[in-house]
Amino acid sequence: MAKATRSTRRGATVDVVEMMPRPKQWVGFVILGTLVRWRAEITTLVLGLVLFFWLDSFGNPWLTGGVLIGIPLLVFAIPHTRRMVVSRVWCVVDRHRIRSSLRQTKIRTVTRDGDYPLLFWARPTKTGERIWVWLPAGSAARDVEDALDYIAPACMARDARLHTVRKLSTVCAIDVIRRDPLAASAVGSPLSRFTKHRAPAEPDAATVTPIKPTPPAPTAASETPADERRTGASAADSKTSETARKPVAAAVVVNGEDLSDYVD
Incomplete structure (x- = not known):
């Protein structure tokens, strides 16, 4: 009886x-x-x-239609405003697509009570979009990181990465990568517009200038006169013959040791 009373009190405390x-x-x-x-x-x-x-309060339907149609056309005609609007639209689309991906993915990203991560803010970046996520109790950033392979195709992007905040583990950010700003791109030249219609003429004898052969560079041996080379060769031969005629000195041995290297 006491056990049932204790459990009842515990349940009342939790409630x-x-x-x-x-x-x-x-x-x-x-x-x-x-x-x-x-x-x-x-x-x-x-x-x-x-x-x-x-x-519509002005009573002029042409004015109403012209303004409602002209404002979107003007926004998309200016490159700066067009890029800004398109980037903001992608931010809104990413929030909906990421939420759908977290609901449909095979990896557990929802808590036992059915709470999903809160996507509370999104902003454009140079590579795509960054979506800030608030993790509910029972969820961790590792769960979202395991689902990045499903988030990237859901957002129609190249890749998806996770950015964690060191000061607050409850908040993390998903970076949706759509483009690489460091990728090499060809730079067009305006001069190609003037030369693309001109076909190059076939080279002939009148347009081709023959190239004269370049003489070989002189070396140190070629600059030395022949008489000096002969004199140097004869002097070297005489030194060799004198060395050959010089008798070999007998070895000097003292107490069984050869001292020829120490005696002149």
Whole structure:
């Protein structure tokens, strides 16, 4: 009886401490998560509707249609704004694709309560996009790192890498690699526009200049006169003959040791 009472008290204590063990099932958190996840699309839709009703208040349909069509055309006509918009669109797409990949992957990236990592921010980089991830309790950065092989094809990218924060292990970042800024690229020359229509003429005797053969460089032996070479050769022969005529001195042996090297 005492054992059952102790277990009952323990369960009551846990219930008091964990007032909301599964907040994701509360309708308020569900709505908040949906707004955070679709904030870019909701903001764009609201701004578009506000602009449409404001232009429609003037009563000129040509003005409304011209502004609504001209603004996107102007944005995509300017290279700087076009790159900025495209990079931001990829950031939004990556957040949705990574979440779908973490849900469908074979590797465990979800907690036992069904909580997924929170993708709370994304920004463009020189190589692609970086998505910041908040890891819930029961999940680690190693779990996300094991799923990088599935994240890269899900985002239609070349590669995916994980960046960890040393000061806070709860936060990590996924780098989606789309391009290599250090890759070699050919640099075109504007002069090719003037020479691409000109065919080179076939070389003939009138256009080809013959090359004169270059004489060999003089060496030290060729610069020495013949008489000096003969004189040097005869002197060397005479020294050799004198050395040959010189008698060989007898060996000097004292107490059984040869001392010829020490006696002149």
